Amino acid sequence: MSVPDPSADELALLLDLQATDSRRRKLRRQLDVLPQQQQLEAARELDQRLAEELDEVSVALDRVGAEQRQLEREVDVLTQRRDAEQARLYDGTVTNQREMRSVKAEIDTTVRRIEEHEELLLEALERGEELESRRAQLEAGRASATARAAELTEERDAAAADLLAELESLATERDRQAEELPRALLQRYEQVAARPGGAAVGKLTGNTCTACGITLSYADVGELLAGPPLTECPQCGRLLVIDP
Numbered sequence: 001m002s003v004p005d006p007s008a009d010e011l012a013l014l015l016d017l018q019a020t021d022s023r024r025r026k027l028r029r030q031l032d033v034l035p036q037q038q039q040l041e042a043a044r045e046l047d048q049r050l051a052e053e054l055d056e057v058s059v060a061l062d063r064v065g066a067e068q069r070q071l072e073r074e075v076d077v078l079t080q081r082r083d084a085e086q087a088r089l090y091d092g093t094v095t096n097q098r099e100m101r102s103v104k105a106e107i108d109t110t111v112r113r114i115e116e117h118e119e120l121l122l123e124a125l126e127r128g129e130e131l132e133s134r135r136a137q138l139e140a141g142r143a144s145a146t147a148r149a150a151e152l153t154e155e156r157d158a159a160a161a162d163l164l165a166e167l168e169s170l171a172t173e174r175d176r177q178a179e180e181l182p183r184a185l186l187q188r189y190e191q192v193a194a195r196p197g198g199a200a201v202g203k204l205t206g207n208t209c210t211a212c213g214i215t216l217s218y219a220d221v222g223e224l225l226a227g228p229p230l231t232e233c234p235q236c237g238r239l240l241v242i243d244p
């Protein structure tokens with residue numbers, strides 16, 4: 001494969017172009033994984049989880065409220081029954097002993113049932129209070145998660161704006177560098193750059209290719225140093241600038 005034999009200035013420019021492209025690739029990766037973006041997603045997830053729990057708590061509160069009202073109605077009915085039985089006992093309508101005993105037994109049963117209902121009502125009220133306080137906690141949590149998400153959205157947009165601005169100025173820089181390079185050299189660069197991953201051109205530094213980072217054998221290095229100023233790395237096949 002014929003590699004054009006460029007001047008030292010052209011090789012320097014080629015490495016500058018590589019530096020520009022490496023920086024652009026890095027910025028694009030940063031845009032993809034902006035920490036503010038990830039924090040924002042975490043804040044939104046938290047808000048979502050709190051909202052779901054809030055729904056569950058609201059449903060439970062409705063249920064407890066209905067339970068309380070039902071128990072209160074039953075206590076009312078039982079209390080009226082007890083009062084009526086007691087009135088019967090003392091208004092002279094019940095006269096014989098057997099009937100009186102039966103009314104008294106009825107009153108005892110009703111009183112026991114009232115007490116049982118009142119106990120259940122107390123439990124329901126306690127559960128309601130716990131749910132109310134959990135609801136207040138969740139609402140406060142949601143308010144702060146929402147505020148945090150708004151804050152992070154602004155930070156994310158600001159961070160992205162910086163990256164996008166730098167990318168834009170690098171694109172202009174790249175156009176200038178590409179224009180100054182001989183066409184054949186640029187084409188060769190673009191061909192290698194189109195391969196997946198990594199840089200298109202590296203530099204022999206010591207006995208290492210900076211494109212792949214692989215340490216070359218002494219034999220390879222000796223051959224490279226004796227060869228043309230621009231060649232290909234025997235390890236990664238990318239362009240390699242020999243800078244003795």
Ligand SMILES: [Zn+2]
Pocket residue numbers: 202209210211212213214233234235236237238
């Ligand atoms: Zn290499």
